[in-house]
Amino acid sequence: MSLLAVEGLTVKYGPIPALRDVTLGMAEGETLAVVGANGAGKSTLTLAIAGAVRPFAGRITYDGNPLAGLLPEEVTRRGIALVPEGRHIFEGLTVEENLLLGLTARADQASARGALDDIYAAFPILLERRGGLGTRLSGGEQQQLAIARALLSRPRLLILDEPSLGLAPIMVDRVYAILADLRRRGVTLLLIEQNPGRIGEVADRVIVLANGTVQLSGPAAEVLASERLGAAYLGETRGAA
């Protein structure tokens, strides 16, 4: 059974459509990568699923229930966590305070302290820097903080928007190692990337988005090997790989 189903999703900013008639589905435990050029509508897709922008048309169903009309905080409380592009570490808050905010959406607060300890075990750098300001961390450390913060809500579906953007290669390695680990542990991942270079390591399936529409979709190996990948990026093709 699919965990997330997006059907005919259209989102407009003013008169300009950012997404047009996008349909996709995700099974529990699956990792889906959405790739596309700058402005293809990838971030809009994540924000629409998270309830932060209102769809113009179409429906989004999660775990069998429609998400229409839910506030972002309610969507998060149902088990969808978004790590948005740019990480959004809170200025003026310490690393630990940033993490505590990740616990807000948890249903059972009793296990919160244990969850924080688990996160510190998995991300030792955050334990080391827990009392310092989150914005003082390096880019890669901030990305780890953003992911850790999202994980603290114990999501069933984790959405990551460009987690490797602007990071040094060694940090990209670290981020992808974390993603691979999450995948092994059965977390459903929706991964957004501009550059398809690394997604083969983690993605089960891949969707190529251009001009707000799905250009190409299929199993990761096929899409990434497809000779139409380049054309799909430019929005010059439609269909399956």
Next chain:
Amino acid sequence: MRANLPTLAALALVVLLIAGVGLAAGAVIERVAADMLIKLVVVLGLSVFIGNSGVLSFGHASFAALGAYSSAWFTLPLTAKKIFLPKLPAFVLGTQLGLPGGAAAGIAFASFFALVIGLVVVRLSGIAASIATLAWLAIVNTVLANADSLTKGTSSLVGLPMVVGVKTAALGALIALLAAYLFRFSRYGLMLRASREDEAAALASGIPVRSVRLRAFVLSGAIVALGGILQGHFLGVLSVGQFYFEFTFLTLAMLVMGGMRSVSGAVVGTVVIGMVSELLRIGAGGFMIGDLAVPSVPGIREIGLAVIMLGVLMARPRGIMGDRELRLPGWPFNTRG
């Protein structure tokens, strides 16, 4: 621009209609109509900058004040001037102009200050620009309230020739309407509205956002100054408090409630709030039921007005008109563009 002529025609008709009703219905209504048309001048002035740029200004009441006082320096009768404002420069003390001359002087004076503060405001973004205009309003208010030799300070300046009636007010409103319309659909107006939607994109496509904003700021300051001048010569009295927060609040409310994204919004907002406010004034103003005198209750009118405004904003957060313009049905150029 031609495609929008039906809008201009419809709005001009509204102005003439208000003036016509005012002329036909006797002295009380005439004053109400004139007051509404003067407010319309101010609100149209606001819409030139705020409506097109999307940047809120709290400071435009200052231009109404500067325009009104500086025009009065020239239109006050010579004898009155020597008594009330003896420290004015000699050439001002010795000159008396009619309303057109005084208005020209007042608009020039206010526009100069609009240019000076505008240079600062357009360098700032969004909320900082709004707060700068708020600070500017406080500065002008403080200076005018204490510059006794120019304004009689906190007491009222009386004796302005009361030469503005409903006809002059209607003429002023038509001028303001034409200016607002021409600007909105000019090259500069289009560029400014593009910057309202997406400033970064506008800059990237080569639109000189600051200089376009500055033009709009000065033009809108000049129109608001005209409104202040008309008000001064309609009431015959000026006081510094006349052009402070209440003035700012009411005129901004008219603009936002009508819908700040269209010229029609400014007109509709002014007319609706003007009428509601007048009805409330009559209702709260004390009246007789048979032999029973119902006394006036201070505050009722303002409370009613505030409640109605809140209701409208909840029902229509983008104003009564939203993005739409009024159009005259059956107009020969009615080709949507």
Next chain:
Amino acid sequence: MTYAVQTMVDAVSVGALYAMSALGIGLLFGIMRLINFAQSEFVTVGVYTLMLSAGLWFPFAALLAIVVVVLLALAVERAAFRPVRDADPATLLITSFAVSYLLQYALVLIFGARPIGFDLLPQLGQPVLIGEVRIPRLNIVTIVVTVVLMAAVALFLRRTRIGIEMRAAAVDFRMARLLGVRADRVIAVAFGLSGLLAAVVSVLFAAQTGTASPAMGLQLALVGFVATVIGGMGSLPGAVLGGLAVGAVTVLLQAVLPPDLRVYREAFVYAAVIAVLVLRPQGLFRSAAMRERV
């Protein structure tokens, strides 16, 4: 020397009052991008409550003012601001204007437009002699109360979960909501807290002025907006420091300006504000690296 010390104490106590106003305004501004003109009436309503309860045991009267103003702030949020929360800033602003107008004229309707004099804690008017320096008790009380209240607010914002949520919401409301922070709750608490601050300001202000008049809160609110912006938008410590700075500059100008320019003091203060906006658009107390987020 004594004059300098007295001026300093004055500057700090005026700054303290402004800092509390600015914090109340800064909280709402940070979270909702709302310039809340009704903050002015929160203070005024507090003063009228104190005027009505003059003669009662003072702690009780003060508590009553706090309860009334906090309830008013919560009611205003629920009735007027919640329905337009997602509208653009212009609509929010006119809403706050309208609420302010409504409350102000409600006071006119009930109490009339004329100022009403009353004496709140007359013993505060007597000065304390410290060596050569005469310092009004009220100034000392103002400074002490502000320090205590600020410390309490700081503890609340740092040590409690809802406090951390509010700080997060003030810098990045959307991200906070994406983490599950409930908008309704955070905004209601922010209004309650800004009501509390306004009430405390009203007690000190009433003791200082000894009158109640319908528009008396405006000056404090104006300073609050200005302080919030020059302190750096969304930064709560910035708002507090901004308030202190504006207060201190006002008092110092009063002391330094030649007598015939003193009446123009406010004009100089606001001109300085404009200069800060132009020269340091990121705020007085922030590094340039933390410019306004897009």
